[in-house]
Amino acid sequence: MNIDLLKRLCETPGIPGREERVRELIMKESEGLFDEMRVDAMGSLICRRAPRGGGGSDAPTRVLLMCHMDQIGFYVRHIDEKGFVRVQPAGGFDTRNLFARKVRVCTRENGDLLGVMNPGGRPIHIATEEDKKKIPDIKEFVIDLGLPGEEVKEKVTIGDMVVLDATLEEMGGKLVSQCLDNRLACWVGIEAIRALENSGDSHPCEVYVDFTVQEEVGLRGARTSAYAVEPDIAIGVDTTLSCDTPGVPDDESVSKQGEGVVIGVMDGSMIGDHTLVEELESVASSREIPTQRSILPRGGQDGGAAQMGRSGCRAGALLVGLRNIHTVTEIADRTDVAAYRDLIASWIPTVE
Ligand SMILES: [Zn+2]
Incomplete structure:
Protein backbone atom coordinates (compact mmCIF):
# COMPACT_ATOMS: atom_id res chain seq x y z
CA MET A 1 0.00 0.00 0.00
CA ILE A 72 -12.68 21.27 5.91
CA GLY A 73 -10.74 24.36 6.96
CA PHE A 74 -10.96 28.09 7.49
CA TYR A 75 -10.42 31.44 5.85
CA VAL A 76 -8.79 34.31 7.74
CA ARG A 77 -11.70 36.67 8.51
CA HIS A 78 -10.21 39.33 10.81
CA ILE A 79 -6.90 40.39 12.35
CA ASP A 80 -7.01 42.52 15.49
CA GLU A 81 -4.51 45.11 16.78
CA LYS A 82 -2.65 42.53 18.88
CA GLY A 83 -2.34 40.17 15.92
CA PHE A 84 -4.99 37.65 16.96
CA VAL A 85 -6.62 36.12 13.91
CA ARG A 86 -10.28 35.15 13.64
CA VAL A 87 -11.58 32.72 11.06
CA GLN A 88 -14.55 31.80 8.92
CA PRO A 89 -15.08 28.04 8.64
CA ALA A 90 -15.39 26.38 5.23
CA GLY A 91 -17.04 23.06 6.00
CA GLY A 92 -18.65 21.40 9.00
CA PHE A 93 -16.55 21.68 12.15
CA ASP A 94 -17.66 20.58 15.59
CA THR A 95 -16.23 23.26 17.87
CA ARG A 96 -15.95 20.73 20.73
CA ASN A 97 -13.00 19.29 18.79
CA LEU A 98 -11.24 22.56 18.10
CA PHE A 99 -9.70 23.44 21.45
CA ALA A 100 -5.90 23.76 21.65
CA ARG A 101 -5.15 22.98 18.02
CA LYS A 102 -2.04 23.70 16.06
CA VAL A 103 -2.94 25.32 12.75
CA ARG A 104 -1.16 26.36 9.58
CA VAL A 105 -1.93 29.78 8.13
CA CYS A 106 -1.04 29.66 4.44
CA THR A 107 -0.06 33.17 3.41
CA ARG A 108 0.28 34.65 -0.07
CA GLU A 109 3.95 35.60 0.07
CA ASN A 110 5.28 34.57 3.47
CA GLY A 111 4.88 30.82 3.37
CA ASP A 112 2.92 28.76 5.88
CA LEU A 113 2.94 30.11 9.43
CA LEU A 114 2.45 27.90 12.47
CA GLY A 115 -0.26 29.07 14.84
CA VAL A 116 -2.27 27.88 17.82
CA MET A 117 -6.06 28.07 17.94
CA ASN A 118 -8.17 28.32 21.08
CA PRO A 119 -11.42 29.95 22.09
CA GLY A 120 -10.98 33.23 23.97
CA GLY A 121 -11.61 32.96 27.71
CA ARG A 122 -10.13 31.93 31.04
CA PRO A 123 -8.02 28.79 31.65
CA ILE A 124 -9.34 26.14 34.04
CA HIS A 125 -7.64 27.67 37.14
CA ILE A 126 -9.70 30.81 37.02
CA ALA A 127 -12.73 29.69 34.96
CA THR A 128 -16.17 30.21 36.49
CA GLU A 129 -18.66 27.31 36.70
CA GLU A 130 -20.53 29.00 33.84
CA ASP A 131 -17.36 29.11 31.67
CA LYS A 132 -16.78 25.39 32.15
CA LYS A 133 -20.19 24.42 30.79
CA LYS A 134 -20.01 26.55 27.68
CA ILE A 135 -19.33 25.24 24.17
CA PRO A 136 -17.92 28.24 22.32
CA ASP A 137 -19.11 29.32 18.93
CA ILE A 138 -16.63 29.28 16.07
CA LYS A 139 -16.46 33.08 16.07
CA GLU A 140 -14.94 33.00 19.58
CA PHE A 141 -11.86 31.05 18.44
CA VAL A 142 -8.66 32.98 17.85
CA ILE A 143 -5.31 32.07 16.35
CA ASP A 144 -2.12 33.17 18.08
CA LEU A 145 0.81 33.32 15.67
CA GLY A 146 3.32 34.39 18.28
CA LEU A 147 4.05 37.58 16.36
CA PRO A 148 3.44 41.28 17.08
CA GLY A 149 0.20 42.71 15.63
CA GLU A 150 2.02 44.80 13.03
CA GLU A 151 3.92 41.82 11.71
CA VAL A 152 0.80 39.64 11.52
CA LYS A 153 -0.92 42.39 9.52
CA GLU A 154 2.05 42.54 7.18
CA LYS A 155 2.22 38.80 6.59
CA VAL A 156 -1.38 37.64 6.77
CA THR A 157 -4.24 38.71 4.49
CA ILE A 158 -8.00 38.39 4.87
CA GLY A 159 -8.89 35.31 2.83
CA ASP A 160 -5.71 33.33 3.53
CA MET A 161 -6.32 29.61 3.99
CA VAL A 162 -6.04 28.02 7.44
CA VAL A 163 -5.86 24.28 8.08
CA LEU A 164 -5.43 22.18 11.18
CA ASP A 165 -1.82 21.06 11.39
CA ALA A 166 -1.33 17.31 11.83
CA THR A 167 0.67 14.56 10.17
CA LEU A 168 -0.54 11.16 8.96
CA GLU A 169 0.42 8.37 11.33
CA GLU A 170 0.24 4.59 11.19
CA MET A 171 -1.29 3.17 14.37
CA GLY A 172 -1.70 -0.60 14.70
CA GLY A 173 -3.84 -1.69 11.78
CA LYS A 174 -5.16 1.83 11.31
CA LEU A 175 -4.21 5.10 9.67
CA VAL A 176 -4.75 8.39 11.50
CA SER A 177 -4.87 11.84 9.95
ZN1 LIG B 1 -15.90 13.88 2.11
Whole structure:
Protein backbone atom coordinates (compact mmCIF):
# COMPACT_ATOMS: atom_id res chain seq x y z
CA MET A 1 0.00 0.00 0.00
CA ASN A 2 1.42 3.34 -1.08
CA ILE A 3 1.23 5.02 2.35
CA ASP A 4 3.86 7.57 1.34
CA LEU A 5 1.48 9.04 -1.27
CA LEU A 6 -1.40 9.10 1.21
CA LYS A 7 0.82 10.88 3.71
CA ARG A 8 1.76 13.55 1.21
CA LEU A 9 -1.88 13.97 0.16
CA CYS A 10 -3.00 14.36 3.79
CA GLU A 11 -0.22 16.81 4.62
CA THR A 12 -0.89 19.12 1.68
CA PRO A 13 -3.35 21.90 2.60
CA GLY A 14 -6.43 22.44 0.41
CA ILE A 15 -9.72 23.84 1.69
CA PRO A 16 -12.85 24.49 -0.41
CA GLY A 17 -11.84 27.01 -3.09
CA ARG A 18 -8.10 26.53 -2.47
CA GLU A 19 -7.41 23.02 -3.72
CA GLU A 20 -4.58 24.02 -6.07
CA ARG A 21 -1.71 22.45 -4.12
CA VAL A 22 -3.50 19.12 -3.82
CA ARG A 23 -4.36 19.25 -7.52
CA GLU A 24 -0.70 19.80 -8.44
CA LEU A 25 0.33 16.78 -6.42
CA ILE A 26 -2.36 14.57 -7.98
CA MET A 27 -1.39 15.68 -11.49
CA LYS A 28 2.20 14.69 -10.84
CA GLU A 29 1.36 11.38 -9.20
CA SER A 30 -1.10 10.21 -11.86
CA GLU A 31 1.28 10.56 -14.75
CA GLY A 32 0.82 7.76 -17.28
CA LEU A 33 -2.54 6.62 -15.92
CA PHE A 34 -4.77 8.85 -18.04
CA ASP A 35 -4.95 9.87 -21.70
CA GLU A 36 -6.09 13.39 -20.98
CA MET A 37 -6.29 15.78 -18.04
CA ARG A 38 -7.97 19.12 -17.83
CA VAL A 39 -8.79 21.64 -15.13
CA ASP A 40 -12.24 23.21 -15.37
CA ALA A 41 -13.16 26.80 -14.56
CA MET A 42 -13.89 26.03 -10.89
CA GLY A 43 -10.66 24.07 -10.45
CA SER A 44 -11.76 20.43 -10.62
CA LEU A 45 -9.20 18.14 -12.25
CA ILE A 46 -10.95 15.94 -14.82
CA CYS A 47 -8.89 12.94 -15.97
CA ARG A 48 -9.97 10.68 -18.82
CA ARG A 49 -8.87 7.15 -19.56
CA ALA A 50 -10.07 5.80 -22.91
CA PRO A 51 -11.36 2.23 -23.24
CA ARG A 52 -8.58 -0.37 -23.23
CA GLY A 53 -8.29 -3.63 -25.09
CA GLY A 54 -10.18 -2.89 -28.29
CA GLY A 55 -13.50 -4.29 -29.43
CA GLY A 56 -15.39 -1.48 -27.73
CA SER A 57 -18.39 0.35 -29.11
CA ASP A 58 -18.36 3.80 -30.73
CA ALA A 59 -20.26 5.15 -27.76
CA PRO A 60 -18.70 3.42 -24.75
CA THR A 61 -20.35 3.62 -21.35
CA ARG A 62 -18.92 6.59 -19.53
CA VAL A 63 -18.02 6.00 -15.90
CA LEU A 64 -17.27 8.96 -13.64
CA LEU A 65 -15.54 8.57 -10.28
CA MET A 66 -15.66 11.73 -8.20
CA CYS A 67 -13.07 12.21 -5.47
CA HIS A 68 -13.27 15.59 -3.79
CA MET A 69 -9.94 17.24 -3.07
CA ASP A 70 -11.03 19.76 -0.44
CA GLN A 71 -10.73 19.34 3.31
CA ILE A 72 -12.68 21.27 5.91
CA GLY A 73 -10.74 24.36 6.96
CA PHE A 74 -10.96 28.09 7.49
CA TYR A 75 -10.42 31.44 5.85
CA VAL A 76 -8.79 34.31 7.74
CA ARG A 77 -11.70 36.67 8.51
CA HIS A 78 -10.21 39.33 10.81
CA ILE A 79 -6.90 40.39 12.35
CA ASP A 80 -7.01 42.52 15.49
CA GLU A 81 -4.51 45.11 16.78
CA LYS A 82 -2.65 42.53 18.88
CA GLY A 83 -2.34 40.17 15.92
CA PHE A 84 -4.99 37.65 16.96
CA VAL A 85 -6.62 36.12 13.91
CA ARG A 86 -10.28 35.15 13.64
CA VAL A 87 -11.58 32.72 11.06
CA GLN A 88 -14.55 31.80 8.92
CA PRO A 89 -15.08 28.04 8.64
CA ALA A 90 -15.39 26.38 5.23
CA GLY A 91 -17.04 23.06 6.00
CA GLY A 92 -18.65 21.40 9.00
CA PHE A 93 -16.55 21.68 12.15
CA ASP A 94 -17.66 20.58 15.59
CA THR A 95 -16.23 23.26 17.87
CA ARG A 96 -15.95 20.73 20.73
CA ASN A 97 -13.00 19.29 18.79
CA LEU A 98 -11.24 22.56 18.10
CA PHE A 99 -9.70 23.44 21.45
CA ALA A 100 -5.90 23.76 21.65
CA ARG A 101 -5.15 22.98 18.02
CA LYS A 102 -2.04 23.70 16.06
CA VAL A 103 -2.94 25.32 12.75
CA ARG A 104 -1.16 26.36 9.58
CA VAL A 105 -1.93 29.78 8.13
CA CYS A 106 -1.04 29.66 4.44
CA THR A 107 -0.06 33.17 3.41
CA ARG A 108 0.28 34.65 -0.07
CA GLU A 109 3.95 35.60 0.07
CA ASN A 110 5.28 34.57 3.47
CA GLY A 111 4.88 30.82 3.37
CA ASP A 112 2.92 28.76 5.88
CA LEU A 113 2.94 30.11 9.43
CA LEU A 114 2.45 27.90 12.47
CA GLY A 115 -0.26 29.07 14.84
CA VAL A 116 -2.27 27.88 17.82
CA MET A 117 -6.06 28.07 17.94
CA ASN A 118 -8.17 28.32 21.08
CA PRO A 119 -11.42 29.95 22.09
CA GLY A 120 -10.98 33.23 23.97
CA GLY A 121 -11.61 32.96 27.71
CA ARG A 122 -10.13 31.93 31.04
CA PRO A 123 -8.02 28.79 31.65
CA ILE A 124 -9.34 26.14 34.04
CA HIS A 125 -7.64 27.67 37.14
CA ILE A 126 -9.70 30.81 37.02
CA ALA A 127 -12.73 29.69 34.96
CA THR A 128 -16.17 30.21 36.49
CA GLU A 129 -18.66 27.31 36.70
CA GLU A 130 -20.53 29.00 33.84
CA ASP A 131 -17.36 29.11 31.67
CA LYS A 132 -16.78 25.39 32.15
CA LYS A 133 -20.19 24.42 30.79
CA LYS A 134 -20.01 26.55 27.68
CA ILE A 135 -19.33 25.24 24.17
CA PRO A 136 -17.92 28.24 22.32
CA ASP A 137 -19.11 29.32 18.93
CA ILE A 138 -16.63 29.28 16.07
CA LYS A 139 -16.46 33.08 16.07
CA GLU A 140 -14.94 33.00 19.58
CA PHE A 141 -11.86 31.05 18.44
CA VAL A 142 -8.66 32.98 17.85
CA ILE A 143 -5.31 32.07 16.35
CA ASP A 144 -2.12 33.17 18.08
CA LEU A 145 0.81 33.32 15.67
CA GLY A 146 3.32 34.39 18.28
CA LEU A 147 4.05 37.58 16.36
CA PRO A 148 3.44 41.28 17.08
CA GLY A 149 0.20 42.71 15.63
CA GLU A 150 2.02 44.80 13.03
CA GLU A 151 3.92 41.82 11.71
CA VAL A 152 0.80 39.64 11.52
CA LYS A 153 -0.92 42.39 9.52
CA GLU A 154 2.05 42.54 7.18
CA LYS A 155 2.22 38.80 6.59
CA VAL A 156 -1.38 37.64 6.77
CA THR A 157 -4.24 38.71 4.49
CA ILE A 158 -8.00 38.39 4.87
CA GLY A 159 -8.89 35.31 2.83
CA ASP A 160 -5.71 33.33 3.53
CA MET A 161 -6.32 29.61 3.99
CA VAL A 162 -6.04 28.02 7.44
CA VAL A 163 -5.86 24.28 8.08
CA LEU A 164 -5.43 22.18 11.18
CA ASP A 165 -1.82 21.06 11.39
CA ALA A 166 -1.33 17.31 11.83
CA THR A 167 0.67 14.56 10.17
CA LEU A 168 -0.54 11.16 8.96
CA GLU A 169 0.42 8.37 11.33
CA GLU A 170 0.24 4.59 11.19
CA MET A 171 -1.29 3.17 14.37
CA GLY A 172 -1.70 -0.60 14.70
CA GLY A 173 -3.84 -1.69 11.78
CA LYS A 174 -5.16 1.83 11.31
CA LEU A 175 -4.21 5.10 9.67
CA VAL A 176 -4.75 8.39 11.50
CA SER A 177 -4.87 11.84 9.95
CA GLN A 178 -6.79 15.09 9.93
CA CYS A 179 -8.13 14.88 6.36
CA LEU A 180 -8.60 11.25 5.39
CA ASP A 181 -11.90 12.87 4.32
CA ASN A 182 -11.21 13.06 1.50
CA ARG A 183 -7.56 12.54 0.61
CA LEU A 184 -8.17 8.84 1.07
CA ALA A 185 -10.48 9.02 -1.97
CA CYS A 186 -7.93 11.09 -3.91
CA TRP A 187 -5.45 8.35 -3.10
CA VAL A 188 -7.84 5.62 -4.26
CA GLY A 189 -8.63 7.59 -7.45
CA ILE A 190 -4.95 7.27 -8.32
CA GLU A 191 -4.13 3.86 -6.81
CA ALA A 192 -7.19 2.00 -8.18
CA ILE A 193 -6.35 3.21 -11.69
CA ARG A 194 -2.72 2.27 -11.13
CA ALA A 195 -3.82 -1.24 -10.07
CA LEU A 196 -6.01 -1.41 -13.19
CA GLU A 197 -3.11 -0.28 -15.38
CA ASN A 198 -0.72 -2.79 -13.78
CA SER A 199 -3.22 -5.66 -14.11
CA GLY A 200 -3.30 -5.14 -17.88
CA ASP A 201 -7.08 -5.82 -17.74
CA SER A 202 -9.03 -4.46 -20.66
CA HIS A 203 -12.10 -2.30 -20.06
CA PRO A 204 -14.70 -1.43 -22.67
CA CYS A 205 -15.92 1.61 -20.70
CA GLU A 206 -14.45 5.10 -20.77
CA VAL A 207 -13.25 6.08 -17.29
CA TYR A 208 -13.20 9.59 -15.88
CA VAL A 209 -11.68 10.31 -12.51
CA ASP A 210 -12.77 13.75 -11.43
CA PHE A 211 -10.90 15.31 -8.51
CA THR A 212 -13.58 17.80 -7.54
CA VAL A 213 -13.51 21.07 -5.61
CA GLN A 214 -15.78 22.51 -2.92
CA GLU A 215 -17.59 19.32 -1.90
CA GLU A 216 -17.55 20.26 1.77
CA VAL A 217 -19.59 23.40 1.12
CA GLY A 218 -22.32 21.71 -0.93
CA LEU A 219 -21.07 19.45 -3.76
CA ARG A 220 -20.31 22.51 -5.87
CA GLY A 221 -17.45 21.33 -8.10
CA ALA A 222 -19.22 18.01 -8.75
CA ARG A 223 -22.23 19.80 -10.15
CA THR A 224 -20.31 21.63 -12.87
CA SER A 225 -17.78 18.95 -13.73
CA ALA A 226 -20.36 16.15 -13.94
CA TYR A 227 -22.37 18.38 -16.28
CA ALA A 228 -19.33 18.59 -18.56
CA VAL A 229 -18.51 14.87 -18.46
CA GLU A 230 -22.13 13.73 -18.97
CA PRO A 231 -21.62 10.29 -17.40
CA ASP A 232 -23.79 7.18 -17.70
CA ILE A 233 -22.67 6.05 -14.26
CA ALA A 234 -21.33 8.37 -11.55
CA ILE A 235 -19.86 7.31 -8.25
CA GLY A 236 -19.08 9.56 -5.33
CA VAL A 237 -15.80 8.23 -3.91
CA ASP A 238 -15.66 9.49 -0.37
CA THR A 239 -15.57 8.64 3.31
CA THR A 240 -18.39 8.10 5.75
CA LEU A 241 -19.00 7.61 9.46
CA SER A 242 -17.85 4.59 11.45
CA CYS A 243 -19.42 5.15 14.82
CA ASP A 244 -18.51 1.65 16.02
CA THR A 245 -17.06 3.29 19.11
CA PRO A 246 -18.26 3.74 22.71
CA GLY A 247 -21.12 6.14 23.26
CA VAL A 248 -23.04 5.49 20.04
CA PRO A 249 -25.81 2.86 19.84
CA ASP A 250 -25.13 0.01 17.40
CA ASP A 251 -28.03 0.98 15.13
CA GLU A 252 -26.47 4.42 14.61
CA SER A 253 -22.98 3.19 13.72
CA VAL A 254 -23.54 3.80 9.93
CA SER A 255 -20.57 1.51 9.13
CA LYS A 256 -18.12 -0.72 10.97
CA GLN A 257 -14.37 -0.67 10.63
CA GLY A 258 -12.68 -3.76 9.27
CA GLU A 259 -15.88 -5.01 7.61
CA GLY A 260 -14.94 -3.78 4.15
CA VAL A 261 -15.56 -1.02 1.67
CA VAL A 262 -18.88 0.74 2.21
CA ILE A 263 -21.48 0.78 -0.57
CA GLY A 264 -23.79 3.73 0.00
CA VAL A 265 -27.47 2.86 -0.39
CA MET A 266 -28.85 6.25 0.56
CA ASP A 267 -27.75 9.50 2.17
CA GLY A 268 -28.94 13.10 2.42
CA SER A 269 -27.97 13.85 -1.18
CA MET A 270 -28.97 10.71 -3.06
CA ILE A 271 -30.75 7.39 -3.23
CA GLY A 272 -28.22 5.18 -5.00
CA ASP A 273 -29.18 3.16 -8.06
CA HIS A 274 -30.10 -0.20 -6.52
CA THR A 275 -28.97 -2.22 -9.54
CA LEU A 276 -25.56 -0.53 -9.33
CA VAL A 277 -25.33 -1.46 -5.64
CA GLU A 278 -25.99 -5.07 -6.59
CA GLU A 279 -23.50 -5.04 -9.47
CA LEU A 280 -20.78 -3.72 -7.18
CA GLU A 281 -21.60 -6.37 -4.58
CA SER A 282 -21.52 -9.13 -7.13
CA VAL A 283 -18.07 -8.11 -8.43
CA ALA A 284 -16.85 -7.87 -4.83
CA SER A 285 -18.12 -11.30 -3.90
CA SER A 286 -16.54 -12.91 -6.98
CA ARG A 287 -13.19 -11.40 -5.93
CA GLU A 288 -13.67 -12.03 -2.22
CA ILE A 289 -13.52 -8.32 -1.47
CA PRO A 290 -15.42 -7.50 1.75
CA THR A 291 -18.23 -4.93 1.46
CA GLN A 292 -20.90 -3.50 3.72
CA ARG A 293 -23.97 -1.43 2.94
CA SER A 294 -24.77 1.81 4.68
CA ILE A 295 -27.42 4.46 5.01
CA LEU A 296 -26.42 7.92 6.23
CA PRO A 297 -29.43 9.90 7.50
CA ARG A 298 -27.82 13.32 6.94
CA GLY A 299 -24.91 14.54 4.81
CA GLY A 300 -24.06 13.65 1.25
CA GLN A 301 -21.36 13.22 -1.36
CA ASP A 302 -20.63 14.18 -4.97
CA GLY A 303 -22.68 11.30 -6.44
CA GLY A 304 -25.79 13.20 -5.37
CA ALA A 305 -24.89 16.20 -7.54
CA ALA A 306 -24.02 14.07 -10.58
CA GLN A 307 -27.20 12.00 -10.32
CA MET A 308 -29.34 15.08 -10.97
CA GLY A 309 -27.06 16.75 -13.53
CA ARG A 310 -28.43 17.26 -17.05
CA SER A 311 -30.96 14.45 -17.63
CA GLY A 312 -29.60 12.34 -14.76
CA CYS A 313 -27.45 9.23 -14.53
CA ARG A 314 -27.10 6.03 -12.54
CA ALA A 315 -25.32 7.03 -9.36
CA GLY A 316 -23.75 5.37 -6.37
CA ALA A 317 -21.27 5.93 -3.58
CA LEU A 318 -18.18 3.98 -2.57
CA LEU A 319 -16.92 4.94 0.84
CA VAL A 320 -14.55 4.12 3.63
CA GLY A 321 -15.81 4.40 7.19
CA LEU A 322 -13.85 6.77 9.43
CA ARG A 323 -13.90 6.95 13.19
CA ASN A 324 -13.82 10.52 14.56
CA ILE A 325 -14.75 12.00 11.18
CA HIS A 326 -14.21 15.77 10.79
CA THR A 327 -11.70 15.83 13.63
CA VAL A 328 -7.92 15.98 13.68
CA THR A 329 -7.84 12.23 14.48
CA GLU A 330 -9.80 10.64 11.66
CA ILE A 331 -9.10 6.88 11.68
CA ALA A 332 -9.33 4.43 8.77
CA ASP A 333 -8.79 0.68 8.80
CA ARG A 334 -6.12 -0.56 6.38
CA THR A 335 -8.13 -3.59 5.28
CA ASP A 336 -11.09 -1.36 4.37
CA VAL A 337 -8.76 0.89 2.38
CA ALA A 338 -7.38 -2.09 0.45
CA ALA A 339 -10.92 -3.32 -0.27
CA TYR A 340 -11.85 0.18 -1.51
CA ARG A 341 -8.99 0.20 -4.03
CA ASP A 342 -9.51 -3.41 -5.12
CA LEU A 343 -13.25 -3.08 -5.69
CA ILE A 344 -12.87 -0.05 -7.98
CA ALA A 345 -10.02 -1.69 -9.92
CA SER A 346 -11.97 -4.91 -10.42
CA TRP A 347 -15.36 -3.36 -11.10
CA ILE A 348 -14.24 -1.08 -13.99
CA PRO A 349 -13.37 -3.97 -16.39
CA THR A 350 -16.87 -5.43 -15.84
CA VAL A 351 -18.76 -2.31 -17.00
CA GLU A 352 -20.11 -3.04 -20.48
ZN1 LIG B 1 -15.90 13.88 2.11
